[in-house]
Amino acid sequence: MRIGVFTVLFQNLPFEEALDRVVAAGLSAVEIGTGGYPGSHHCPVEELLESETRRQEYMEAVTSRGLIISGFSCHYEPLSPDQELARESDEIFRKTVRLASLLEVPVVNAFAGLPAGAPGDTCPNWVTCPWPPYFLEMLDYQWEEVAIPYWKEAGKFAEDHGVKVAIEMHPGQLVYNVDTLLRLRDAVGPVIGCNFDPSHLFWNGVDPVAAIRKLGDAIFHVHGKDVYVDPLNVSVNGCNDNKPYDRIPERSWTFRTIGYGHGVKVWKDIMSAFRLVGYDYVISIEHEDALMSFDEGLAKAVATLKEAGIFEPPGEIFWA
Template sequence: MKLSYVTDSLGHLPFEAMLDRVAQMGVTAVEMTTGGWSGAPHLRMNELLESAEKRNAFLGALESRGIELCALNVSGNPLDPGALGAKHRDDTERTLELAEALGVKKIIMMSGLPPACAEDRVPNWISYTVSWPPVLKDYLNYQWNDVAIPYWHKLVDKAGGCGVEKIALENFSSMLVYNPETLFRLRDAVGPLVGLNLDPSHLFWMGADPIAAARALGPAIHHVHGKDSRLERGLVDINGVMETKEVTDTVARAWNYVAVGCGHDLQWWREFFSVVRMLGYDGHVSLEMEDLTMSVDAGIRTSIDALKQTISQ
C-alpha cells in the first residue's frame, strides 16, 4: 500500500505550494477534491475540462514532483432533492468527465441521501428500527428503490463509459450507504464498480470494528482513508454517541475526529492495514486530516508519522 493525502486540509496554500508541502512530507500521491461539499481549493474543474493545455500543466506540476493523482473526490449529496443536490449531481457528472480527460481510474464520493418521500424537501437519515412507526419501512423502500438505485444505475453506466474502474463510497453518517451492509445492498443492485472507501473513523463511533468490516468487505474495498476518531471518556458514557453539537465544540462532544494514533494505538493500525492487505487491497491509503483538537500542522505531522509506521508496504 502507498500513502496518499487528501489535499483540502492544505487548502490555504496555492496548488503548487501545496504540492511542495506534500513532497516535503515524503508523500507520493494525492487525492484531490473537485466539488460537492468541498470548495475544491486546488483544482478548477471547468478550466481543466475545457483546456488540454491547462490539463497538461496541471499534470506536469504533479509529475515534476514525483506525485501521483490517485483519485478524484467529489463527496457530497447527489440525492438531495433541492438546489444542493442538483449542484452535487452536476459536480459528479463533470468529475467523471474530468477523470476521463486526466486518465484517473478511481472516484471517491458518497452515496447520497434522499428525502423520505416525494413530498419531502430535506434528506432523511433513517437510522432507527423501521418497526415504529411502521411507515418508516415505506420511506426506506422509497429512498432505495425509487431514488438511489435508479440514480446509481445511470451513474455507473456513465462512469464505465468514462473509463472509471472504481467508485469508492465513504461510509459516512447521514448517507444511505454508511457501513458494509448498506454498501452491499447498493453494490448488489448496480454492480461491482461500486465499492467502499473504508474509513475507520466513522465505524469507530458507530460502534463497529473496522477490522471485522474489512474482512466482510474483501474485494469490495476500493479505497482506504487513514483517519481516526476517539470516544471521549466521561462524556460518551453519559449520553452515548448520538448528539447534535457543532463539530468545532470538541471539548463538549462525546466523540471527535482525531489525528491517526490519537484515538487508537499504532498496534491497532498495524493490524488493520495488515488485514486489509491480506484481503487483497494494495492501493492507496489517503490521510484525511480533520482533527480540530490540535493545529492543522500538528495533526498532519502526527498522522503522517503514524501512517508511515503502520501501513503494510
C-alpha cells in the same frame, strides 16, 4: 501501499505550493477535491476539461514531483429533495468522472446522498431505526425509488468512462455502514465500491478490521483518519451525537489525528487487514483534528502510518 493526503488541508495554498508541502511531508499521493463539500481549490475543473494543454501542465506539476493523484473527490448531495442541489451535485459528479477519465485517475470519491422520506418532502431524512413502521416505508422509498435508480445511471456513466466510484460510508447518508454499501453495490454493480474511512466506523461500534474483511475487493480508496470515542460521554448519551463538532468536551466522539483516537497496534491490524484482502493502493490522510495544527497533525499521522503500514511485497513462505 502509498501514503497520501487529501489536499483540502492546504486549500489556502496555491496548487504547486501545496504539492511541495506534500513532498516535504514524505508523501507520494494526493487526493484532490473537485467541488461539492471538499471544494475545488486545487482543481479548475472546467479549464481542465476544455484544454488538453492545461491538462498536460496540471499532470506535469504532479508527476514531476514523484506524486500520483489517488482520486478526485466530489462528496455532495445527489439524492437531495432540493432539486437544484441534486442537479448541481450530479453535474459536479459527471464533470469529475469525465476529468478523471481524461487524466487516468482511477477513482472518484463521493457520498451516496440522502433522499427525503417520501415524495413531496423537502428535507432529507436519515432513518436509524425500524419502528414505528413508517420508517421502513421511508427506507423502501429512499432505496427503490430514489437511490438505486440514480446510482444505476450514474454508475453506468462512470463505468463507460473507465472510472470507479468509491462511496464513503458516512453518518447522515443513506450509505453509512457495510450493509448499506454492499446493498448499493449489489444493486448497481462492481463499479460501486467504497472510500473506506475508519473514523466513521469506530464510533458506531464497528471493528474496521472486520469491515475490511467483509468488504474485500469493494474497497477502492482509503481515508486515513482517526476518532476518539469519549467513554464518559458515551456512557451517558450513547454514540449517536449531533452536538456541534466544536463542543469537544461534551461530545461522544471527536475526529483525531491517526494514533490519537486508537493506538498504533489498532492501525497495524487495519493495515494487515488491507494486505489480507489485497488492497495495496493509497491511504489518504484526511486531517480534521480540532486539537492540533495542520502541520503537527499531518506529521503525526504520517509517522504513525509509516510505523503501521506494510509497504514491501511479502516474502516467500519458506517455512511452510
